[in-house]
Amino acid sequence: MYDIAVVGGGPAGLSAAVQARARGKSVVVIGGDARDNALYKTRRIDNYLGFYGVAGPELLERFEAHAREMGVERRNGRVLNILPMGTEFYLAVGSEVEQARAVVLATGVVQAGKLPGEAEHLGAGVSYCATCDGMLYRNKEVVVIGRAADAPHEANYLREIGCRVTYVSPRPPEGLRPDIPYVQAGKLRVLGDRAVEAVQADSVTLPCEGVFILRPSMAPAELLPGLELEGNYIRVDRNMAASVPGVFAAGDCTGQPLQVSKAVGEGQVAGHRAAEYVDTLIQTG
CATH class of the missing domain: 3.50.50.60 (FAD/NAD(P)-binding domain)
Structure with a gap:
């Protein structure tokens, strides 16, 4: 201690x-x-x-x-x-x-407040820690919303343990694995009834079971x-x-x-x- x-x-x-x-x-x-x-x-x-x-x-x-x-x-x-x-x-x-x-x-x-739908889905598909919760989404579709400089590293980790990852951020990431799809978007919303079902990234809907929101x-x-x-x-x-x-x-x-x-x-x-x-x-x- x-x-x-x-x-x-x-x-x-x-x-x-x-x-x-x-x-x-x-x-x-x-x-x-x-x-x-x-x-x-x-x-x-x-x-x-x-x-x-x-x-x-x-x-x-x-x-x-x-x-x-x-x-x-x-x-x-x-x-x-x-x-x-x-x-x-x-x-x-x-x-x-x-x-x-x-x-x-x-x-x-x-700087940024919560995304629409983020608070409602906390514990039901929204996570802030790839190493904590990543294994829960092995072989499943997940979206990483990258707001921190180390977010590409965490997205790479999720891909390495078997998650099917899509990376979303306003600017192209540095160090992201080439086999991880990247979507450039600024306006985001977490969608789903009781659990996460998708992320709305500008005009694109990305189906997923989990979303990792990685802020500094x-x-x-x-x-x-x-x-x-x-x-x-x-x-x-x-x-x-x-x-x-x-x-x-x-x-x-x-x-x-x-x-x-x-x-x-x-x-x-x-x-x-x-x-x-x-x-x-x-x-x-």
């Missing part, structure tokens, strides 16, 4: 992790492909103090290198849900589980039930504490302005307060 689990590997999450390590805490940062990070997609940054004109990927690599040197552990994956259990948290990462005494949410902004991260309210929001952002106090005890948040997921300097500063506070929270647990436990 870790002292602190950080969900998100951007500036806020890495800042929180470095601060917590500076206070002697064991820390794991759980995040997906770096190409999904907003900072990675930024070609030039002029408003981060001391780094005028720096490219986003270069700055992100410096942050990651700093965290590695501090002993921060990294876990590649997508956190699907977080379950508080007394003084611990269980984080479902794909088909596996991590445990921590405190959590820092640094998920960034989840889950929306905070879906990750952790009971988490209070202000609009689409996580509600926090001056200590970056969220409404659930032991949970802190930092960066773009807490609101405007969506800038690196704010993310790093909030991450520092969140990591510091999370470490203090863990100290209190240990002293009273």
Whole structure:
């Protein structure tokens, strides 16, 4: 079990992790492909103090290198849900589980809402994890809706275990197996009565029994039930504490302005307060 689990590997999450390590805490940062990070997609940054004109990927690599040197552990994956259990948290990462005494949410902004028909078919054909549920659809038709950079890799995995896969995304994917059909579409809908029967992709209907919707991260309210929001952002106090005890948040997921300097500063506070929270647990436990 870790002292602190950080969900998100951007500036806020890495800042929180470095601060917590500076206070002697064991820390794991759980995040997906770096190409999904907003900072990675930024070609030039002029408003981060001391780094005028720096490219986003270069700055992100410096942050990651700093965290590695501090002993921060990294876990590649997508956190699907977080379950508080007394003084611990269980984080479902794909088909596996991590445990921590405190959590820092640094998920960034989840840009897209649910697709029409997605919520109604959750557990009845809609999945967010290929490795978790793929074997349920062996020899069956499935659709992968790729919104994350690693989605083609997961589609390839489904094909390798025997699923009949069709890949759908707004832009041509990189690294997709040539034997997986690709449909370019932006407007999507999950169809079916009680269970998934098809995906409507623009004007094309794709019959299937399962649909894997692969986004870079889950929306905070879906990750952790009971988490209070202000609009689409996580509600926090001056200590970056969220409404659930032991949970802190930092960066773009807490609101405007969506800038690196704010993310790093909030991450520092969140990591510091999370470490203090863990100290209190240990002293009273």
